[in-house]
């Protein structure tokens with residue numbers, strides 16, 4: 388079964404040729420839908436080699452820069468110089484058909500990022516962010532947002548989903564929530580919300596402390612063999628709303644292991660037609676992949 392990896396940070400430690408070989412070996416049809424916070428800044432070589440199999444986006448690096456120099460306020464403020472450049476670039480790339488969406492927009496990772504200087508909690512419905520949704524709406528693109536499940540972030544996301552009802556909003560890591568009832572409610576209420584399941588597998592938490600924390604907060608949903616029953620029923624209840632991803636956020640992530648867990652722990656525990664939707668069907672439809 389071919390997979391669409393919708394959380395693949397194509398970062399500088401993998402060459403375009405290396406990525407292509409890995410995708411062919413692991414039967415990954417498409418990869419991307421987030422960008423590379425550590426570079427490369429020029430994605431042209433990847434796009435040239437991978438063509439339509441590379442799900443190109445923009446926005447993530449600009450937000451990282453704005454946060455580094457201007458903090459959370461800078462991300463919320465639509466008027467900064469960096470945003471003007473991003474808006475211009477995003478419009479140009481969408482028009483050229485060179486990108487499919489925007490993201491990963493990391494807006495709340497207060498508890499879910501190991502690096503304190505990278506942590507932030509941004510008002511998700513602030514002008515800085517809504518201007519990006521306006522662009523996605525204009526070009527029929529998607530937006531991928533990394534947020535957590537606290538009440539304020541959830542209500543801001545709900546506002547965004549309801550106002551931009553035609554824009555597919557992909558929730559990175561399914562909000563890192565353990566609360567399947569919350570996701571059930573959100574998916575029932577907003578038909579443009581989707582969950583991607585990267586970093587919800589056991590192998591992403593390699594060392595003892597990372598695993599302790601992941602267990603404590605209920606981040607781990609599947610491993611080599613099993614899928615948590617409450618997540619299995621949630622996914623089966625909303626089969627058209629979930630996608631998969633590997634999340635190579637740093638060079639130590641073992642992509643082969645992650646893909647094995649996606650296939651054996653997640654997909655194999657679902658009915659075949661549901662597994663096919665998760666593997667690639669939903670991404671192909673929502674992100675209009677070819």
Ligand SMILES: [Zn+2]
Pocket residue numbers: 394396421491559634636
């Ligand atoms: Zn990510």
